């Protein structure tokens with residue numbers, strides 16, 4: 001079962017007015033893989049995650065999760081089936097505490113608030129969030145702490161597949177290393193399959209088993225990090241855009 005298909009996207013397309021954000025994209029993610037999803041700005045990476053998680057309904061194509069057709073299903077149902085994501089634009093929770101924010105994730109699977117709070121505590125400890133700051137309000141924590149809370153909230157929903165969308169954007173190099181370590185442990189110790197959308201190449205190339213490259217809504221190529229890094233098509237796609 002080690003190469004069981006967790007996610008299969010088949011011929012997925014999504015337009016916004018005249019913009020073709022996704023153009024006939026097909027790909028698979030197998031159990032326990034870490035798949036890096038890269039591509040220049042506007043390539044369609046976030047739109048892909050939005051179509052898989054039910055935020056957007058694709059214009060055509062299908063999304064299968066563990067063999068089940070989940071195309072066009074509502075986000076809550078897809079989350080219950082076991083697909084979680086973090087958000088590219090951080091959604092600050094200024095007036096909520098850290099522990100409350102993560103408890104909200106755990107409440108997807110239980111109505112018992114105390115149990116959810118215990119689970120949230122465990123997940124925050126797992127991602128290495130400082131215990132002394134569990135009761136702090138969102139407005140008083142740092143950017144990396146926000147990123148850890150967002151990861152913890154997603155993990156607290158007990159996903160089988162987790163998409164993280166530019167989780168290290170804006171972080172310092174040593175903070176990137178902290179997140180890389182957490183993401184590896186989420187995969188290895190929790191057994192969660194991961195889709196990692198990222199511009200920071202050092203990060204995504206070091207943690208991914210496989211890389212998928214999107215460009216102008218199409219799947220440009222895929223392969224191991226080493227194969228993709230030396231692929232002339234990939235170099236050209238990136239050189240054709242402004243540096244990020």
Ligand SMILES: Nc1ncnc2c1ncn2[C@@H]1O[C@H](COP(=O)(O)OP(=O)(O)OP(=O)(O)O)[C@@H](O)[C@H]1O
Pocket residue numbers: 016019020021039040041042043044045046047048088
């Ligand atoms: N809700 C929307 N309404 C209109 N256009 C959209 C919407 N969401 C995405 N787009 C457009 O679809 C294209 C793909 O956007 P998307 O956000 O998926 O790219 P991305 O690969 O995630 O880029 P980035 O690396 O900058 O986050 C872009 O041209 C974007 O402007």
Ligand SMILES: [Mg+2]
Pocket residue numbers: 045046047088
């Ligand atoms: Mg994006």
